[in-house]
Amino acid sequence: AQKITQTQPGMFVQEKEAVTLDCTYDTSDPSYGLFWYKQPSSGEMIFLIYQGSYDQQNATEGRYSLNFQKARKSANLVISASQLGDSAMYFCALRGDTGRRALTFGSGTRLQVQP
Amino acid sequence: EAGVVQSPRYKIIEKKQPVAFWCNPISGHNTLYWYRQNLGQGPELLIRYENEEAVDDSQLPKDRFSAERLKGVDSTLKIQPAELGDSAVYLCASSPRRTGLNTDTQYFGPGTRLTVL
Numbered sequence: 347a348q349k350i351t352q353t354q355p356g357m358f359v360q361e362k363e364a365v366t367l368d369c370t371y372d373t374s375d376p377s378y379g380l381f382w383y384k385q386p387s388s389g390e391m392i393f394l395i396y397q398g399s400y401d402q403q404n405a406t407e408g409r410y411s412l413n414f415q416k417a418r419k420s421a422n423l424v425i426s427a428s429q430l431g432d433s434a435m436y437f438c439a440l441r442g443d444t445g446r447r448a449l450t451f452g453s454g455t456r457l458q459v460q461p
Numbered sequence: 462e463a464g465v466v467q468s469p470r471y472k473i474i475e476k477k478q479p480v481a482f483w484c485n486p487i488s489g490h491n492t493l494y495w496y497r498q499n500l501g502q503g504p505e506l507l508i509r510y511e512n513e514e515a516v517d518d519s520q521l522p523k524d525r526f527s528a529e530r531l532k533g534v535d536s537t538l539k540i541q542p543a544e545l546g547d548s549a550v551y552l553c554a555s556s557p558r559r560t561g562l563n564t565d566t567q568y569f570g571p572g573t574r575l576t577v578l
Binding site: 350381383388389390391392393396437439447448449451452453454 | 492494501502503504505506509517550552554566567568569570571572574
């Protein structure tokens with residue numbers, strides 16, 4: 347079984363500051379991928395960043411970076427220089443390499459960026 | 462490149478009525494997924510297609526839900542009859558042919574928000 351835990355229901359951050367959204371996971375698959383998606387109020391799930399379990403370096407995509415600590419089973423999302431448009435729900439998701447290829451999502455964190 | 466297209470965006474129906482959702486995936490994407498997202502939760506898979514074949518429908522309530530993907534492109538998800546508990550956002554996603562371990566990212570459409578009264 348796979349499980350994603352996001353322990354922060356809501357987060358506030360000041361504009362231009364950095365923020366870390368927490369994600370821990372559990373899986374029995376030896377190989378897996380971790381994803382972060384952003385869901386604004388419009389409803390669409392927007393892909394942000396991907397980290398493979400065997401990747402040696404932490405993933406980065408523009409202002410997004412993933413702090414991957416495999417031994418601790420954590421994959422935290424770091425957003426640098428927050429912008430007002432970053433206000434949204436953020437979901438961490440896991441997909442194992444064996445069996446089902448569906449994403450297992452956490453319950454999400456609502457981020458609000460304040461001016 | 463156009464993204465995943467879904468229609469309608471919103472649907473309000475009375476319980477026991479039928480309803481259908483349509484999805485057009487990104488061109489060239491072989492894999493298509495239907496997810497359901499209940500309020501305050503992350504999406505959960507209902508069914509996955511590889512081309513026109515449903516390869517994972519273990520979470521689809523088959524007594525009232527059905528889906529099809531004719532010709533391996535567009536897909537339709539149907540509920541008949543709808544129940545109050547079916548109120549949710551129905552998300553369609555697609556991904557390209559698998560090229561490596563876990564690298565086929567899923568791209569989502571805007572979803573259909575269903576309200577059953």
